[in-house]
Amino acid sequence: MTDAPKRTKWEYFTxxxxxxxxxxxxxxxxxxxxxxxxxxxxxxxxxxxxYFKRPAEDAQ
Known part of the structure; x- marks a missing residue:
């Protein structure tokens, strides 16, 4: 069984x-x-x- 590719989560800012x-x-x-x-x-x-975006930090 293969894992699905991890999707990037984004945060946005204006x-x-x-x-x-x-x-x-x-x-x-x-x-x-x-x-x-x-x-x-x-x-x-x-x-x-x-309008800006960056990868969201993973919340653990």
Missing amino acids: APVLSHVAQQILNNFGSEGWELIQLAPGPNPDTLVG
Whole structure:
């Protein structure tokens, strides 16, 4: 009997991303293991909303 492949479990996060410091914000999240999925328009022209994901830590 073979084991089914283990599926990756994800956690998700949304955050405002100010356009004038977007690179710094994205690099900070990236250093914490967050991968940017999408940037969408925010509530005003200078703000975007970032959608991020990273593998969830296994709860034991």
